[in-house]
Amino acid sequence: MNIGVVVFPGSNCDHDCQHVLKDVLGQVVTMVWHKEPSLAGLDAVILPGGFSYGDYLRTGAIARFAPVMQAVKQFALGGGLVLGICNGFQILLEAGLLPGAMLRNRSLHFICRETYIKVENAATPFTNRCKPGQVLKIPVAHADGNYYTDPVTLAGLQANAQVVFRYCTPDGKVTPEACPNGSLDNIAGIRNAEGNVLGLMPHPERCAEAMLGNEDGRAIFQSMIASWEGKTLTGVR
Amino acid sequence: MKAKIHVTLKQGILDPQGKAIEHALGSLGFPNAANVRVGKYMELDLDEKDRVKAETQVKSMCEKLLANTIIEEYRYELSA
Numbered sequence: 001m002n003i004g005v006v007v008f009p010g011s012n013c014d015h016d017c018q019h020v021l022k023d024v025l026g027q028v029v030t031m032v033w034h035k036e037p038s039l040a041g042l043d044a045v046i047l048p049g050g051f052s053y054g055d056y057l058r059t060g061a062i063a064r065f066a067p068v069m070q071a072v073k074q075f076a077l078g079g080g081l082v083l084g085i086c087n088g089f090q091i092l093l094e095a096g097l098l099p100g101a102m103l104r105n106r107s108l109h110f111i112c113r114e115t116y117i118k119v120e121n122a123a124t125p126f127t128n129r130c131k132p133g134q135v136l137k138i139p140v141a142h143a144d145g146n147y148y149t150d151p152v153t154l155a156g157l158q159a160n161a162q163v164v165f166r167y168c169t170p171d172g173k174v175t176p177e178a179c180p181n182g183s184l185d186n187i188a189g190i191r192n193a194e195g196n197v198l199g200l201m202p203h204p205e206r207c208a209e210a211m212l213g214n215e216d217g218r219a220i221f222q223s224m225i226a227s228w229e230g231k232t233l234t235g236v237r
Numbered sequence: 238m239k240a241k242i243h244v245t246l247k248q249g250i251l252d253p254q255g256k257a258i259e260h261a262l263g264s265l266g267f268p269n270a271a272n273v274r275v276g277k278y279m280e281l282d283l284d285e286k287d288r289v290k291a292e293t294q295v296k297s298m299c300e301k302l303l304a305n306t307i308i309e310e311y312r313y314e315l316s317a
Contacts, residue, residue, distance in 0.1 A: 057277075057302070061302065100307065103253075103308060104253050106253055108254060149307065
C-alpha cells in the first residue's frame, strides 16, 4: 500500500507517521509537500499532527488553502481513504471534509497526556481491526480539541454512527470526567457520511510499537491496510 | 477603503478565555464585570472606492476565511 503523508510548514508528526507505516508496518510511504497539486498513485493520505502555518488565525484555517488540499478534496470525493490526526483533523474540519469546528480546550491548557478512547464504530476502514466497544489508550497533545457542532449536525453524526471514537475511562465508561477537553458528546474522532474520511485528536502514531510500551495505535493503521487489501476479516474481530 | 473586522465566538458558545479573564477581573476588584468575550481584531486596506462593492468583498472574506461561522460571528466597519 502506498500511503501519502502530507507535509505542511509546521507539521511535526509527519515523520512519526512515516516511521510507523514504513518501518513498523512495512508499507510504502510518500511524503507529500503541501505545494503538491496531485496525489496520483497514492492509496491513502494522512494529514499529520503539528502546527501547520503556526496555527495562525485558527488551527487548520490557512492549511486549507494549500495547493495539496484541492488534491485531498478530489481524492476524498473519489472515495480515497483520508486520515487526519490532531492538526490534520482540524484541517479536515476547516476544509469542510468533516463537519464541525474546534474550540479552545475548556481548561485553556495545552493537554499532553494519555487518554482512553472507545471504538464506537468498528465497521469503518479505520477501525475494522478493533472490536466494537474496545478501549484504546492513545495520547493527545493539543490546545484546540474541544469539538463543537450545531445540535442538528450532532444528531446526524450520532444517528449515522459517524462518531467513531469517544473519550472514556480506562474501563470504557463515557463520562464527562473522562473527556479531557470539553468536546461535545466526548467526541474524539468522527468520520464523514461516506465513511472514507476520518479525523481524530489522539495520536495513534505515537503508540504503535512495543518498544514504546503501547501498541494500541497500530490497530488504526492496520485497519486502513486491511481495508485497502480487502481483507477485512470479520471473523477475526 | 479601510475595513476594521471583529471576530468573536458566537453568543451561547462557551468562551473559556473570556471566563478566565472574568475571574481575573473579579480578583482584581471588578466583581461587577461580566460576560467577557475574547475575540480577534483585524484591519485591512482595500483598493476599492465603491462602498457596496467593498462591503460585499469584506463579507466574503469573513465568511470564507476570517471567521469560522460554525463557532464565530463577525462584524466590520468600513471607512474611507
